[in-house]
Amino acid sequence: MTPEQLRIFVAVAERGHVTRAAGFLGMSQSAASAAIKALEASSGVQLFNRVGRSIELSAAGRRFLPEAKSVLERIAAARSVLDNAAEGVAGSLAVAASQTIAGYWLPRRLAAFQERYPGVRLNVTIGNTRQVENQVLDGVADLGLVEGRTESDLLRRTRVDIDRSMLVVAKAHPPVQEISPGRPDISSLRWIVREAGSGTREVLHDLTRGMGIPFDALRIFLVLPSNEAVARAVEAGAGATIISQLVVGRAVAEGVLQNVSLDLPKREFALISHRDRQATTSQGALRSFLLEASSGPR
Template sequence: MTLDQLRIFVAVAERGHMTKAAELLGISQSAASAAIRSLEQQHGVQLFNRVGRNIELAQTGRRFLPEAKAVLERAAAAHNVLEHVSQTITGSLSIAASQTIASYWLPRRLASFHEAYPAVRLSVTIGNTRQVETTVLDGTADFGLVEGRTDSDILRRAKVDVDRLMLVVAPSHPEIAEVSRGHPDISELRWIIREGGS
Protein backbone atom coordinates (compact mmCIF):
# COMPACT_ATOMS: atom_id res chain seq x y z
CA MET A 1 0.00 0.00 0.00
CA THR A 2 1.26 3.46 -0.87
CA LEU A 3 0.57 6.96 0.45
CA ASP A 4 -0.97 7.82 -2.93
CA GLN A 5 -3.41 4.91 -2.61
CA LEU A 6 -4.32 6.09 0.89
CA ARG A 7 -4.87 9.67 -0.30
CA ILE A 8 -7.13 8.44 -3.09
CA PHE A 9 -9.03 6.14 -0.74
CA VAL A 10 -9.64 8.95 1.77
CA ALA A 11 -10.71 11.41 -0.94
CA VAL A 12 -13.18 8.91 -2.45
CA ALA A 13 -14.50 7.94 1.00
CA GLU A 14 -15.08 11.54 2.01
CA ARG A 15 -16.79 12.53 -1.25
CA GLY A 16 -18.63 9.29 -1.98
CA HIS A 17 -17.83 9.81 -5.64
CA MET A 18 -14.88 8.63 -7.73
CA THR A 19 -14.92 11.48 -10.27
CA LYS A 20 -15.14 14.26 -7.65
CA ALA A 21 -12.30 12.70 -5.67
CA ALA A 22 -10.17 12.40 -8.83
CA GLU A 23 -10.83 16.06 -9.72
CA LEU A 24 -9.84 17.12 -6.21
CA LEU A 25 -6.57 15.20 -6.46
CA GLY A 26 -5.85 16.30 -10.01
CA ILE A 27 -5.84 12.80 -11.46
CA SER A 28 -8.04 10.98 -13.94
CA GLN A 29 -11.06 8.99 -12.79
CA SER A 30 -9.53 5.82 -14.24
CA ALA A 31 -6.34 6.36 -12.20
CA ALA A 32 -8.40 6.79 -9.02
CA SER A 33 -10.44 3.65 -9.80
CA ALA A 34 -7.27 1.69 -10.53
CA ALA A 35 -5.70 2.75 -7.23
CA ILE A 36 -8.77 1.66 -5.24
CA ARG A 37 -9.02 -1.61 -7.16
CA SER A 38 -5.31 -2.31 -6.57
CA LEU A 39 -5.64 -1.59 -2.85
CA GLU A 40 -8.61 -3.95 -2.57
CA GLN A 41 -6.89 -6.69 -4.56
CA GLN A 42 -3.63 -6.45 -2.65
CA HIS A 43 -5.43 -7.12 0.61
CA GLY A 44 -8.35 -9.21 -0.58
CA VAL A 45 -10.98 -6.84 0.78
CA GLN A 46 -13.85 -4.73 -0.48
CA LEU A 47 -13.58 -1.12 0.67
CA PHE A 48 -16.58 0.31 -1.22
CA ASN A 49 -20.03 -0.86 -2.26
CA ARG A 50 -21.01 0.32 -5.73
CA VAL A 51 -24.56 1.67 -5.68
CA GLY A 52 -25.55 2.66 -9.21
CA ARG A 53 -23.24 5.50 -10.23
CA ASN A 54 -22.33 6.27 -6.63
CA ILE A 55 -20.22 4.42 -4.12
CA GLU A 56 -20.37 4.14 -0.37
CA LEU A 57 -17.97 2.77 2.19
CA ALA A 58 -18.28 -0.91 2.94
CA GLN A 59 -17.90 -2.03 6.56
CA THR A 60 -14.19 -2.75 5.99
CA GLY A 61 -13.79 0.68 4.42
CA ARG A 62 -15.40 2.36 7.44
CA ARG A 63 -12.98 0.58 9.76
CA PHE A 64 -10.02 1.41 7.53
CA LEU A 65 -10.80 5.13 7.04
CA PRO A 66 -9.61 6.45 10.45
CA GLU A 67 -6.41 4.40 10.15
CA ALA A 68 -5.74 5.70 6.64
CA LYS A 69 -6.28 9.29 7.83
CA ALA A 70 -3.94 8.74 10.77
CA VAL A 71 -1.20 7.43 8.48
CA LEU A 72 -1.58 10.44 6.17
CA GLU A 73 -1.44 12.81 9.14
CA ARG A 74 1.74 11.14 10.40
CA ALA A 75 3.26 11.31 6.93
CA ALA A 76 2.43 15.03 6.77
CA ALA A 77 4.02 15.55 10.19
CA ALA A 78 7.15 13.71 9.07
CA HIS A 79 7.26 15.84 5.94
CA ASN A 80 7.02 19.00 8.06
CA VAL A 81 9.93 17.86 10.22
CA LEU A 82 12.12 17.39 7.15
CA GLU A 83 11.00 20.75 5.77
CA HIS A 84 11.94 22.40 9.07
CA VAL A 85 15.32 20.65 9.19
CA SER A 86 16.09 21.60 5.60
CA GLN A 87 15.60 25.27 6.55
CA THR A 88 18.32 25.09 9.20
CA ILE A 89 20.77 27.93 8.63
CA THR A 90 24.28 26.64 8.08
CA GLY A 91 27.57 28.07 6.93
CA SER A 92 30.25 30.17 8.53
CA LEU A 93 30.48 33.70 9.85
CA SER A 94 33.79 35.49 10.28
CA ILE A 95 33.84 38.53 12.56
CA ALA A 96 36.65 41.01 13.12
CA ALA A 97 36.43 43.02 16.31
CA SER A 98 38.47 45.55 18.21
CA GLN A 99 39.98 44.52 21.53
CA THR A 100 37.42 46.12 23.85
CA ILE A 101 34.42 44.86 21.88
CA ALA A 102 35.88 41.37 21.61
CA SER A 103 36.64 41.24 25.33
CA TYR A 104 33.51 42.79 26.84
CA TRP A 105 30.67 43.29 24.38
CA LEU A 106 30.85 40.39 21.96
CA PRO A 107 31.06 37.17 24.04
CA ARG A 108 27.48 36.98 25.32
CA ARG A 109 26.13 37.99 21.92
CA LEU A 110 28.15 35.23 20.26
CA ALA A 111 26.76 32.77 22.80
CA SER A 112 23.18 33.87 22.01
CA PHE A 113 23.83 33.65 18.28
CA HIS A 114 25.31 30.16 18.61
CA GLU A 115 22.29 29.03 20.62
CA ALA A 116 19.93 30.31 17.91
CA TYR A 117 22.03 29.05 14.97
CA PRO A 118 24.11 26.09 16.20
CA ALA A 119 24.98 24.93 12.67
CA VAL A 120 26.79 28.19 11.82
CA ARG A 121 30.56 28.12 12.39
CA LEU A 122 31.81 31.30 14.06
CA SER A 123 35.31 32.74 14.00
CA VAL A 124 36.54 35.97 15.55
CA THR A 125 39.67 37.94 14.72
CA ILE A 126 40.80 40.60 17.17
CA GLY A 127 42.72 43.72 16.18
CA ASN A 128 42.65 47.49 16.37
CA THR A 129 40.20 49.59 14.39
CA ARG A 130 42.44 49.92 11.35
CA GLN A 131 43.24 46.20 11.31
CA VAL A 132 39.54 45.35 11.55
CA GLU A 133 38.78 47.71 8.68
CA THR A 134 41.51 46.10 6.55
CA THR A 135 40.25 42.60 7.37
CA VAL A 136 36.75 43.50 6.18
CA LEU A 137 38.06 45.26 3.07
CA ASP A 138 40.16 42.29 1.97
CA GLY A 139 37.27 39.88 2.56
CA THR A 140 38.89 37.94 5.39
CA ALA A 141 36.00 38.93 7.67
CA ASP A 142 32.31 39.16 6.82
CA PHE A 143 31.92 42.23 9.01
CA GLY A 144 33.78 44.18 11.65
CA LEU A 145 32.93 45.74 14.99
CA VAL A 146 34.91 48.80 16.07
CA GLU A 147 34.59 51.81 18.33
CA GLY A 148 36.83 54.11 16.31
CA ARG A 149 36.40 55.92 13.00
CA THR A 150 37.07 54.06 9.78
CA ASP A 151 38.54 55.64 6.67
CA SER A 152 37.24 53.59 3.75
CA ASP A 153 34.52 55.10 1.56
CA ILE A 154 33.31 51.71 0.31
CA LEU A 155 32.31 50.26 3.67
CA ARG A 156 28.78 50.63 4.97
CA ARG A 157 28.58 51.59 8.62
CA ALA A 158 25.81 51.07 11.16
CA LYS A 159 25.66 51.86 14.87
CA VAL A 160 24.88 48.71 16.83
CA ASP A 161 25.42 49.98 20.36
CA VAL A 162 26.81 52.87 22.38
CA ASP A 163 29.74 53.00 24.75
CA ARG A 164 30.49 55.56 27.43
CA LEU A 165 34.11 56.49 28.03
CA MET A 166 35.10 57.42 31.55
CA LEU A 167 38.25 59.13 32.77
CA VAL A 168 39.57 57.54 35.96
CA VAL A 169 42.56 58.91 37.88
CA ALA A 170 44.20 58.12 41.20
CA PRO A 171 43.00 60.09 44.23
CA SER A 172 46.45 61.64 44.45
CA HIS A 173 46.25 63.01 40.89
CA PRO A 174 46.14 66.81 40.63
CA GLU A 175 42.80 68.40 39.81
CA ILE A 176 41.93 68.29 36.13
CA ALA A 177 40.75 71.53 34.59
CA GLU A 178 37.42 71.51 32.79
CA VAL A 179 36.79 72.93 29.34
CA SER A 180 33.16 73.32 30.39
CA ARG A 181 31.16 71.95 33.26
CA GLY A 182 31.52 68.16 33.33
CA HIS A 183 33.98 68.10 30.40
CA PRO A 184 37.58 67.65 31.56
CA ASP A 185 40.40 69.23 29.59
CA ILE A 186 42.37 66.12 28.63
CA SER A 187 44.69 67.89 26.18
CA GLU A 188 47.29 68.65 28.87
CA LEU A 189 47.30 65.18 30.43
CA ARG A 190 50.08 62.70 29.85
CA TRP A 191 48.88 59.53 28.10
CA ILE A 192 50.15 56.04 27.50
CA ILE A 193 48.50 55.14 24.22
CA ARG A 194 48.21 52.09 22.06
CA GLU A 195 49.63 51.67 18.57
CA GLY A 196 48.56 53.80 15.63
CA GLY A 197 45.25 52.67 14.17
CA SER A 198 43.75 51.74 17.53
Protein backbone atom coordinates in the same frame (compact mmCIF):
# COMPACT_ATOMS: atom_id res chain seq x y z
CA MET B 1 5.01 55.58 4.36
CA THR B 2 5.83 52.25 2.75
CA PRO B 3 9.10 50.31 2.40
CA GLU B 4 8.94 50.89 -1.36
CA GLN B 5 8.71 54.67 -0.84
CA LEU B 6 11.69 54.53 1.50
CA ARG B 7 13.67 52.47 -1.01
CA ILE B 8 12.96 55.03 -3.75
CA PHE B 9 13.76 57.95 -1.45
CA VAL B 10 17.16 56.47 -0.54
CA ALA B 11 17.99 55.74 -4.19
CA VAL B 12 17.14 59.31 -5.25
CA ALA B 13 19.01 60.80 -2.29
CA GLU B 14 22.16 58.79 -2.99
CA ARG B 15 22.15 59.61 -6.72
CA GLY B 16 20.82 63.16 -6.57
CA HIS B 17 18.73 62.45 -9.64
CA VAL B 18 15.26 60.92 -10.05
CA THR B 19 15.85 59.45 -13.52
CA ARG B 20 19.12 57.76 -12.53
CA ALA B 21 17.50 56.37 -9.39
CA ALA B 22 14.56 55.06 -11.38
CA GLY B 23 16.91 53.35 -13.82
CA PHE B 24 18.80 51.74 -10.94
CA LEU B 25 15.55 50.48 -9.44
CA GLY B 26 14.15 49.28 -12.78
CA MET B 27 11.12 51.54 -12.76
CA SER B 28 9.86 54.55 -14.68
CA GLN B 29 10.87 58.10 -13.82
CA SER B 30 7.23 59.07 -13.34
CA ALA B 31 6.65 56.24 -10.85
CA ALA B 32 9.72 57.27 -8.85
CA SER B 33 8.62 60.92 -8.81
CA ALA B 34 5.13 59.93 -7.74
CA ALA B 35 6.48 57.87 -4.85
CA ILE B 36 8.58 60.81 -3.59
CA LYS B 37 5.62 63.19 -3.86
CA ALA B 38 3.39 60.72 -2.00
CA LEU B 39 5.98 60.35 0.77
CA GLU B 40 6.27 64.12 1.12
CA ALA B 41 2.50 64.55 1.07
CA SER B 42 1.86 61.90 3.71
CA SER B 43 4.50 63.33 6.04
CA GLY B 44 3.86 67.00 5.31
CA VAL B 45 7.62 67.51 4.97
CA GLN B 46 9.58 68.58 1.89
CA LEU B 47 12.43 66.10 1.54
CA PHE B 48 14.06 67.55 -1.58
CA ASN B 49 14.72 71.01 -2.93
CA ARG B 50 14.10 71.36 -6.67
CA VAL B 51 16.64 73.78 -8.11
CA GLY B 52 16.04 74.12 -11.86
CA ARG B 53 16.46 70.61 -13.22
CA SER B 54 18.52 69.53 -10.25
CA ILE B 55 17.32 67.95 -7.03
CA GLU B 56 19.01 68.03 -3.64
CA LEU B 57 18.12 66.92 -0.12
CA SER B 58 16.48 69.49 2.11
CA ALA B 59 17.62 69.86 5.71
CA ALA B 60 14.77 67.56 6.76
CA GLY B 61 15.72 65.10 4.03
CA ARG B 62 19.32 64.95 5.26
CA ARG B 63 18.11 64.13 8.77
CA PHE B 64 15.65 61.55 7.45
CA LEU B 65 18.11 59.69 5.18
CA PRO B 66 20.00 57.68 7.86
CA GLU B 67 16.71 56.74 9.52
CA ALA B 68 15.26 55.55 6.21
CA LYS B 69 18.38 53.44 5.60
CA SER B 70 18.10 51.99 9.10
CA VAL B 71 14.47 50.96 8.50
CA LEU B 72 15.40 49.26 5.24
CA GLU B 73 18.26 47.43 6.98
CA ARG B 74 15.86 46.15 9.61
CA ILE B 75 13.37 44.99 7.00
CA ALA B 76 16.17 43.08 5.27
CA ALA B 77 17.23 41.64 8.63
CA ALA B 78 13.69 40.49 9.39
CA ARG B 79 13.42 38.87 5.97
CA SER B 80 16.72 37.10 6.57
CA VAL B 81 15.46 35.68 9.87
CA LEU B 82 12.48 34.12 8.08
CA ASP B 83 14.70 32.78 5.30
CA ASN B 84 17.08 31.26 7.82
CA ALA B 85 14.23 29.63 9.73
CA ALA B 86 13.01 28.03 6.53
CA GLU B 87 16.30 26.66 5.23
CA GLY B 88 18.48 26.26 8.32
CA VAL B 89 21.75 28.06 8.99
CA ALA B 90 25.15 26.39 8.96
CA GLY B 91 28.72 26.96 7.88
CA SER B 92 31.70 28.98 9.05
CA LEU B 93 31.77 32.70 9.70
CA ALA B 94 34.86 34.88 10.10
CA VAL B 95 34.28 37.92 12.31
CA ALA B 96 36.83 40.64 13.09
CA ALA B 97 36.14 42.89 16.07
CA SER B 98 37.91 45.84 17.62
CA GLN B 99 39.19 45.35 21.15
CA THR B 100 36.52 47.04 23.22
CA ILE B 101 33.76 45.23 21.36
CA ALA B 102 35.53 41.86 21.34
CA GLY B 103 36.43 41.97 25.01
CA TYR B 104 33.33 43.48 26.61
CA TRP B 105 30.35 43.68 24.26
CA LEU B 106 30.48 40.72 21.90
CA PRO B 107 31.01 37.54 23.98
CA ARG B 108 27.52 37.19 25.49
CA ARG B 109 25.92 38.07 22.16
CA LEU B 110 27.93 35.42 20.33
CA ALA B 111 27.03 32.89 23.02
CA ALA B 112 23.33 33.65 22.50
CA PHE B 113 23.78 33.51 18.72
CA GLN B 114 25.33 30.05 18.93
CA GLU B 115 22.45 28.82 21.07
CA ARG B 116 20.08 29.86 18.29
CA TYR B 117 22.31 28.71 15.41
CA PRO B 118 24.44 25.79 16.65
CA GLY B 119 25.38 24.85 13.08
CA VAL B 120 27.43 28.02 12.57
CA ARG B 121 31.13 27.84 13.41
CA LEU B 122 32.51 31.24 14.42
CA ASN B 123 36.10 32.35 14.02
CA VAL B 124 36.75 35.69 15.76
CA THR B 125 39.89 37.78 15.38
CA ILE B 126 40.69 40.95 17.34
CA GLY B 127 42.40 44.15 16.21
CA ASN B 128 41.92 47.88 16.25
CA THR B 129 39.32 49.64 14.10
CA ARG B 130 41.66 50.18 11.15
CA GLN B 131 42.83 46.56 11.20
CA VAL B 132 39.24 45.30 11.29
CA GLU B 133 38.30 47.55 8.37
CA ASN B 134 41.21 46.21 6.31
CA GLN B 135 40.30 42.59 7.07
CA VAL B 136 36.77 43.13 5.80
CA LEU B 137 38.01 44.96 2.69
CA ASP B 138 40.52 42.17 1.97
CA GLY B 139 37.94 39.42 2.46
CA VAL B 140 39.79 37.92 5.42
CA ALA B 141 36.74 38.66 7.59
CA ASP B 142 33.14 38.27 6.46
CA LEU B 143 31.89 40.82 8.96
CA GLY B 144 33.53 43.40 11.18
CA LEU B 145 32.54 45.18 14.37
CA VAL B 146 34.17 48.53 15.13
CA GLU B 147 33.77 51.48 17.47
CA GLY B 148 35.79 53.95 15.40
CA ARG B 149 35.14 55.63 12.07
CA THR B 150 35.74 53.68 8.88
CA GLU B 151 37.26 55.27 5.78
CA SER B 152 36.32 53.15 2.77
CA ASP B 153 33.12 53.79 0.82
CA LEU B 154 33.16 50.10 -0.16
CA LEU B 155 31.83 49.23 3.28
CA ARG B 156 28.23 48.93 4.40
CA ARG B 157 28.00 50.24 7.97
CA THR B 158 25.12 49.64 10.40
CA ARG B 159 24.92 50.85 14.00
CA VAL B 160 24.32 48.06 16.51
CA ASP B 161 24.84 49.88 19.82
CA ILE B 162 26.06 53.07 21.52
CA ASP B 163 29.12 53.37 23.77
CA ARG B 164 30.17 56.05 26.25
CA SER B 165 33.80 57.07 26.80
CA MET B 166 35.24 58.30 30.10
CA LEU B 167 38.29 60.33 31.15
CA VAL B 168 39.80 58.50 34.11
CA VAL B 169 42.77 58.82 36.44
CA ALA B 170 43.99 56.80 39.42
CA LYS B 171 42.23 57.06 42.78
CA ALA B 172 45.21 58.89 44.28
CA HIS B 173 45.65 61.29 41.34
CA PRO B 174 45.62 64.94 42.43
CA PRO B 175 42.62 67.06 41.35
CA VAL B 176 42.74 67.76 37.63
CA GLN B 177 43.11 71.43 36.75
CA GLU B 178 40.19 72.99 34.90
CA ILE B 179 40.16 75.65 32.22
CA SER B 180 36.54 76.28 33.17
CA PRO B 181 33.91 74.26 35.11
CA GLY B 182 33.55 70.84 33.49
CA ARG B 183 36.42 71.52 31.09
CA PRO B 184 39.64 69.91 32.36
CA ASP B 185 43.02 71.17 31.23
CA ILE B 186 44.02 68.15 29.19
CA SER B 187 47.39 69.73 28.33
CA SER B 188 48.40 69.43 32.00
CA LEU B 189 47.80 65.67 32.11
CA ARG B 190 50.25 62.88 31.44
CA TRP B 191 48.53 60.56 28.94
CA ILE B 192 48.40 56.83 28.38
CA VAL B 193 46.92 56.02 24.98
CA ARG B 194 46.17 53.18 22.59
CA GLU B 195 48.01 52.75 19.31
CA ALA B 196 47.18 54.67 16.13
CA GLY B 197 44.15 53.20 14.36
CA SER B 198 42.20 52.42 17.54
CA GLY B 199 38.75 53.83 18.14
CA THR B 200 39.73 54.87 21.67
CA ARG B 201 42.59 56.99 20.40
CA GLU B 202 40.24 58.51 17.83
CA VAL B 203 38.07 59.88 20.66
CA LEU B 204 41.08 61.69 22.12
CA HIS B 205 41.98 63.04 18.67
CA ASP B 206 38.45 64.42 18.33
CA LEU B 207 38.62 65.98 21.79
CA THR B 208 41.88 67.81 21.10
CA ARG B 209 40.58 69.00 17.74
CA GLY B 210 37.44 70.35 19.38
CA MET B 211 39.48 72.16 22.05
CA GLY B 212 41.89 73.60 19.51
CA ILE B 213 44.89 71.71 20.92
CA PRO B 214 47.35 69.89 18.63
CA PHE B 215 47.35 66.18 19.44
CA ASP B 216 51.15 66.20 19.38
CA ALA B 217 51.12 68.84 22.13
CA LEU B 218 49.74 66.30 24.63
CA ARG B 219 52.17 64.83 27.16
CA ILE B 220 51.89 61.22 25.96
CA PHE B 221 53.79 59.00 28.39
CA LEU B 222 52.80 55.51 27.22
CA VAL B 223 51.36 53.96 24.07
CA LEU B 224 49.93 50.50 24.80
CA PRO B 225 48.30 47.88 22.55
CA SER B 226 45.29 46.89 24.66
CA ASN B 227 42.53 48.39 26.79
CA GLU B 228 43.47 46.22 29.74
CA ALA B 229 47.09 47.37 29.68
CA VAL B 230 45.97 50.99 29.51
CA ALA B 231 43.55 50.56 32.42
CA ARG B 232 46.14 48.82 34.61
CA ALA B 233 48.71 51.56 33.88
CA VAL B 234 46.21 54.25 34.87
CA GLU B 235 45.31 52.37 38.06
CA ALA B 236 49.04 52.30 38.88
CA GLY B 237 49.16 56.09 38.68
CA ALA B 238 51.03 56.40 35.39
CA GLY B 239 48.66 58.99 33.93
CA ALA B 240 45.22 59.66 32.46
CA THR B 241 43.33 58.08 29.60
CA ILE B 242 40.05 58.20 27.70
CA ILE B 243 38.52 54.75 27.50
CA SER B 244 35.17 52.98 27.14
CA GLN B 245 32.89 52.81 30.16
CA LEU B 246 32.56 49.08 29.40
CA VAL B 247 36.25 48.67 30.26
CA VAL B 248 36.55 50.80 33.41
CA GLY B 249 32.98 51.21 34.68
CA ARG B 250 33.42 48.66 37.46
CA ALA B 251 36.79 50.10 38.53
CA VAL B 252 35.22 53.56 38.76
CA ALA B 253 32.25 52.21 40.75
CA GLU B 254 34.62 50.45 43.15
CA GLY B 255 36.75 53.58 43.61
CA VAL B 256 39.88 52.14 42.01
CA LEU B 257 39.71 54.81 39.32
CA GLN B 258 38.13 58.25 39.40
CA ASN B 259 36.08 59.68 36.58
CA VAL B 260 37.05 63.23 35.59
CA SER B 261 33.99 65.28 34.67
CA LEU B 262 34.04 65.82 30.91
CA ASP B 263 31.20 65.81 28.40
CA LEU B 264 32.39 63.33 25.78
CA PRO B 265 30.18 62.48 22.78
CA LYS B 266 28.76 59.00 22.56
CA ARG B 267 30.19 56.78 19.84
CA GLU B 268 28.57 54.00 17.88
CA PHE B 269 29.39 50.34 17.71
CA ALA B 270 28.96 49.46 14.05
CA LEU B 271 28.67 46.28 12.01
CA ILE B 272 30.57 46.53 8.72
CA SER B 273 30.55 44.38 5.60
CA HIS B 274 31.74 44.71 2.01
CA ARG B 275 29.11 46.21 -0.29
CA ASP B 276 30.18 44.14 -3.29
CA ARG B 277 30.23 40.70 -1.65
CA GLN B 278 27.09 38.61 -1.49
CA ALA B 279 26.22 37.72 2.10
CA THR B 280 25.95 34.05 3.00
CA THR B 281 23.06 32.68 5.04
CA SER B 282 25.19 32.60 8.20
CA GLN B 283 26.33 36.19 7.67
CA GLY B 284 22.73 37.28 7.24
CA ALA B 285 21.78 35.40 10.38
CA LEU B 286 24.42 37.15 12.50
CA ARG B 287 23.54 40.56 11.05
CA SER B 288 19.86 39.95 11.81
CA PHE B 289 20.63 38.70 15.29
CA LEU B 290 22.73 41.74 16.24
CA LEU B 291 20.18 44.16 14.82
CA GLU B 292 17.44 42.34 16.70
CA ALA B 293 19.46 42.57 19.92
CA SER B 294 20.19 46.27 19.38
CA SER B 295 16.47 47.10 19.19
CA GLY B 296 15.68 45.26 22.43
CA PRO B 297 15.98 46.47 26.04
CA ARG B 298 19.35 47.96 27.01
